[in-house]
Amino acid sequence: MRAVCNMCRLCPQGAWQRLAAASQTAHIRSQRHARWPCAESRGYVTTVAATGTAPSSSVDTGGPSSASTDTDVSSGPSEQQPPEQQQQTKHMHMSEPLYAYLLQHTREPAVLAALRADTAAQFPAAARMAISPEQGAFLAWLLRTLQARRVIEVGVFTGYSSIALALALPPTGTLLACDRDPRSMALARDYWAKAGVADKVLERLGPAAATLDELLADPAQHGSYDFAFIDADKKGYRAYYEQLLQLVRPGGVIAIDNTLWYGRVADVENTDGATLALRELNAFLVADERIMFSLVPVGDGMCMCTKL
Numbered sequence: 001m002r003a004v005c006n007m008c009r010l011c012p013q014g015a016w017q018r019l020a021a022a023s024q025t026a027h028i029r030s031q032r033h034a035r036w037p038c039a040e041s042r043g044y045v046t047t048v049a050a051t052g053t054a055p056s057s058s059v060d061t062g063g064p065s066s067a068s069t070d071t072d073v074s075s076g077p078s079e080q081q082p083p084e085q086q087q088q089t090k091h092m093h094m095s096e097p098l099y100a101y102l103l104q105h106t107r108e109p110a111v112l113a114a115l116r117a118d119t120a121a122q123f124p125a126a127a128r129m130a131i132s133p134e135q136g137a138f139l140a141w142l143l144r145t146l147q148a149r150r151v152i153e154v155g156v157f158t159g160y161s162s163i164a165l166a167l168a169l170p171p172t173g174t175l176l177a178c179d180r181d182p183r184s185m186a187l188a189r190d191y192w193a194k195a196g197v198a199d200k201v202l203e204r205l206g207p208a209a210a211t212l213d214e215l216l217a218d219p220a221q222h223g224s225y226d227f228a229f230i231d232a233d234k235k236g237y238r239a240y241y242e243q244l245l246q247l248v249r250p251g252g253v254i255a256i257d258n259t260l261w262y263g264r265v266a267d268v269e270n271t272d273g274a275t276l277a278l279r280e281l282n283a284f285l286v287a288d289e290r291i292m293f294s295l296v297p298v299g300d301g302m303c304m305c306t307k308l
């Protein structure tokens with residue numbers, strides 16, 4: 001294992017690539033990143049499996065990497081695990097039985113289960129665009145924890161995420177729901193009524209960038225939202241993020257869906273437009289000092305951005 005400074009990986013001087021085969025300690029101590037915060041001072045350090053010729057013991061971050069050599073195995077992976085589950089980093093591949101277990105321990109309101117079924121029947125080719133039940137539960141939990149009242153959603157489809165969000169709002173809360181597709185929006189409208197949240201939802205049909213620009217034209221809207229969720233055209237994400245960063249309050253959160261993109265972001269061979277856009281967005285966000293940032297592996301990845 002060795003530690004890699006995320007900021008240095010993004011360094012426009014390309015120092016990380018040049019130093020990849022050298023000692024990681026030398027890399028971290030490198031003075032080549034005058035404009036980039038150093039790993040040790042900012043804590044932007046993550047552990048990755050060692051590759052190339054770097055000495056595996058060059059840096060001990062005391063993070064997840066130390067679990068494999070820990071003599072107390074009661075709280076971490078044990079040597080009795082099958083080889084395919086033994087890993088250096090503390091992350092997991094979700095097997096079908098484990099995902100079934102996760103769903104068994106997820107609260108999904110009946111109206112959302114019914115919407116999933118209706119969406120699969122009416123939009124069979126696109127049904128997987130809706131967020132997953134555990135993702136809906138996670139967002140609902142977050143909204144309630146934030147005590148959010150004013151929310152914007154970019155990308156409604158048939159309404160799954162909008163209902164998960166709206167149900168977590170207080171009776172006076174509002175969700176501004178933006179989408180350009182009237183057909184899927186019609187099903188969403190039916191389900192807002194069935195879920196009892198129609199009074200909270202303000203529908204905006206049309207291109208989301210134009211809708212957000214209209215909001216930005218009103219100074220009273222600036223900094224007035226507690227939470228925003230982006231789940232639409234991937235190439236538009238960066239522009240939506242910049243618009244929403246002006247619309248959410250300090251301490252407000254922007255959640256951005258699909259940012260691990262079924263693993264495509266990590267596949268260097270993949271250069272399709274959406275993948276490139278998401279890869280660039282992730283690289284931008286991890287270094288954006290206007291926010292607190294965490295990329296969470298729920299669904300197919302969600303960037304969580306808190307406005308500072």
Ligand SMILES: C[S@@+](CC[C@H](N)C(=O)[O-])C[C@H]1O[C@@H](n2cnc3c(N)ncnc32)[C@H](O)[C@@H]1O
Binds near residue numbers: 157159179184206231
């Ligand atoms: C992934 S789906 C949203 C899924 C939804 N959040 C859910 O959980 O069910 C993406 C949606 O974004 C909408 N969309 C794509 N590009 C858009 C744009 N430029 N403006 C507004 N909506 C857009 C599509 O019509 C589609 O309904």
